[in-house]
Amino acid sequence: MKQGLWDRETVALLLLAALLPMLLAWLWDGGLMAAGRLGFALVVSGFWHLAFMLIRAQPPSVAGVLTALAVAMLAPEDLSLLQLILGISFGSVIAELVFGGWGRNVLNPATVTLAFLGFGFPAAPWPDLALPVGWAAIPALGLGVLFGVMALRLVLGAVLALALCLWAGVPLAPLLPVAGIVLALLVSDPVASASTKLGGWLNGALYGLLLALFAAHWQGAAPVQMAVSAALLASLAAPLLDEIALALWILRRRMHHG
Amino acid sequence: MLPARFSAGLILPQPRLPDPAAPVATELTVEAAVQPAPGESLRVELLVTEDAEVAQGQPLMRLKTAPGIALVAPMAARVARIDLQPGRRLSQLVLFHEPGGARHAFDTRGAGGDPARLRALLQESGLWRMIRSRPFGRMPAPAEAPAAILVMGRDTRPGAPDPALAITGREEDLARGLSALASLTAGPLLYAGPGAPAPARPVATGPLHPQGLAGPVLHRHVPARTGAPVWDLTAEDAADIGALLATGFLPPTRLIAITGEALRSPALVRCQPGADLRGLTRARVLPGPHDVLSGSALDGRPALWLGARDRQVTALPRAPRPAGRHWFRAALDRAARHAPIIPTAALDQALGGDLPAAALVRALAAGDAEGLIRLGGLSLLEEDLALADYATGSDQRLARQLRALLDRIAAEEGLA
Numbered sequence: 001m002k003q004g005l006w007d008r009e010t011v012a013l014l015l016l017a018a019l020l021p022m023l024l025a026w027l028w029d030g031g032l033m034a035a036g037r038l039g040f041a042l043v044v045s046g047f048w049h050l051a052f053m054l055i056r057a058q059p060p061s062v063a064g065v066l067t068a069l070a071v072a073m074l075a076p077e078d079l080s081l082l083q084l085i086l087g088i089s090f091g092s093v094i095a096e097l098v099f100g101g102w103g104r105n106v107l108n109p110a111t112v113t114l115a116f117l118g119f120g121f122p123a124a125p126w127p128d129l130a131l132p133v134g135w136a137a138i139p140a141l142g143l144g145v146l147f148g149v150m151a152l153r154l155v156l157g158a159v160l161a162l163a164l165c166l167w168a169g170v171p172l173a174p175l176l177p178v179a180g181i182v183l184a185l186l187v188s189d190p191v192a193s194a195s196t197k198l199g200g201w202l203n204g205a206l207y208g209l210l211l212a213l214f215a216a217h218w219q220g221a222a223p224v225q226m227a228v229s230a231a232l233l234a235s236l237a238a239p240l241l242d243e244i245a246l247a248l249w250i251l252r253r254r255m256h257h258g
Numbered sequence: 259m260l261p262a263r264f265s266a267g268l269i270l271p272q273p274r275l276p277d278p279a280a281p282v283a284t285e286l287t288v289e290a291a292v293q294p295a296p297g298e299s300l301r302v303e304l305l306v307t308e309d310a311e312v313a314q315g316q317p318l319m320r321l322k323t324a325p326g327i328a329l330v331a332p333m334a335a336r337v338a339r340i341d342l343q344p345g346r347r348l349s350q351l352v353l354f355h356e357p358g359g360a361r362h363a364f365d366t367r368g369a370g371g372d373p374a375r376l377r378a379l380l381q382e383s384g385l386w387r388m389i390r391s392r393p394f395g396r397m398p399a400p401a402e403a404p405a406a407i408l409v410m411g412r413d414t415r416p417g418a419p420d421p422a423l424a425i426t427g428r429e430e431d432l433a434r435g436l437s438a439l440a441s442l443t444a445g446p447l448l449y450a451g452p453g454a455p456a457p458a459r460p461v462a463t464g465p466l467h468p469q470g471l472a473g474p475v476l477h478r479h480v481p482a483r484t485g486a487p488v489w490d491l492t493a494e495d496a497a498d499i500g501a502l503l504a505t506g507f508l509p510p511t512r513l514i515a516i517t518g519e520a521l522r523s524p525a526l527v528r529c530q531p532g533a534d535l536r537g538l539t540r541a542r543v544l545p546g547p548h549d550v551l552s553g554s555a556l557d558g559r560p561a562l563w564l565g566a567r568d569r570q571v572t573a574l575p576r577a578p579r580p581a582g583r584h585w586f587r588a589a590l591d592r593a594a595r596h597a598p599i600i601p602t603a604a605l606d607q608a609l610g611g612d613l614p615a616a617a618l619v620r621a622l623a624a625g626d627a628e629g630l631i632r633l634g635g636l637s638l639l640e641e642d643l644a645l646a647d648y649a650t651g652s653d654q655r656l657a658r659q660l661r662a663l664l665d666r667i668a669a670e671e672g673l674a
Contacts, residue, residue, distance in 0.1 A: 191601075195617070
């Protein structure tokens, strides 16, 4: 009879609220240039949401803002407008809107956009994010976990894996700020990450381990490139991790209840 | 137990609670009715006619499919109206209270020791209807042998009366009822709540809703399966069974809580089963339009009469009619598919924290019966998902999807 507020748009707004510290730090560092990039990404992403609303009756979602934000922060620099439009359109449409909008997608549209831009235009340099933005990822993750829109287990899994690799001597230290930013922006998207308990731990740990692997063996890659690649692979593996966690859960129940 | 206590953002609307220390008044409403549970179809053979005078506990009708099961008068009364639908399906039987009427005495000889006679007595006295069999959440079939019985001495619904209060002073009845119930099952007899009396085995429940509902408890301890049904009933009903066995009379009242924002003050009262909700709330509501629900604000439904198993009446102010929306917005809402449910900590908590929430929501949305069974969804009923429906505020009600899926599974198993 009465209604709570945890519908799709509230979750998207809370995610946006959680990311605000990072957004502000990034805008403060990047100034007008950054604001322009964000505005452009918003316009392109918004256009596709609008198109799908008019053609497919899919109500637009605040999640489009999250995509635009992640793309504006992490996309390679020196891309022409056409290249950016191509990338954002590909990500928004193919990774999100054709599935029926945010919540029904398999991968985070921003991750797909960034992977598309990275693979499609490898000559473009990846951005160097300022250190304060990296620090701001900590309150962003904290807020997300506090609101319950990001999974604590996923964040802890990633932190544990990174700490373990750092302790084992993997040269991760220069990657850590970017690792945190990508963790907050892409990896802990509640839709595209693993949703089971064990799956969340594994998903976070996989992200951390992939990052460590790239740091140790991928010569000449930029930190953002490594983190985005790790996010893409971790998010691709998320359904598998969920399936494993579910199979184990069901097996345990069967052993317990016969 | 941190996840069981940490409530990531999901704060339940806790209504003002009645003072449990205040004396509980007995209020028999002038009218009461016997009616099927929602979704239940009862083909009946009437034993009384309109205008007949009946004693409290007197059988009013028997089921055609199972003549041993009777529906009894909740109070000494005169039969006011009998509404039947085609096929002699019960719609409702309305009674007017007759003060000073008689009480129907049941023959309880031998029922304490003999499971077959106990079963017959429960079916004859109408207490059979208080038992709910999972999967599917129906009244158990006459000869059904449960794999386990769960007695709920706890209720975490917002505004629910404390079952411990309902059985205060009735410890002997409860113990007698539990012993009788234990004879009906070869499996365990579980008691969820404080101070489980022998021979019941205590099970722990979490403090947050819905961890104190029968569904999550059963899902964790004795999952229901189609071949192995599990029964659940409240501690008060178990005590009623004990009282019936001891005296031969059906206890006339049950403890219910009347709560909700449309009330001047909440109250705990003892009233008859099937009581008239308007009669219970009329003197207590604030002026203005309101809805009266049988059940809690989460899982209740607008009703005239107190539901067979409900222990709560909720009066809510009627929401003002939504202002006229923009035509485009309205057209978009009509054309669009429902927005999907995003897995969050709030959803996890709303499903009790034990279940893989996202997988369950997906199985329900996809109508995946096998997936639901794999996840143990056969132990669940609509009330167990009511909080998730409230929390997500989604148009696609999980409870409705679960009911449709359960009905389909029942039809496939040939149990419909």
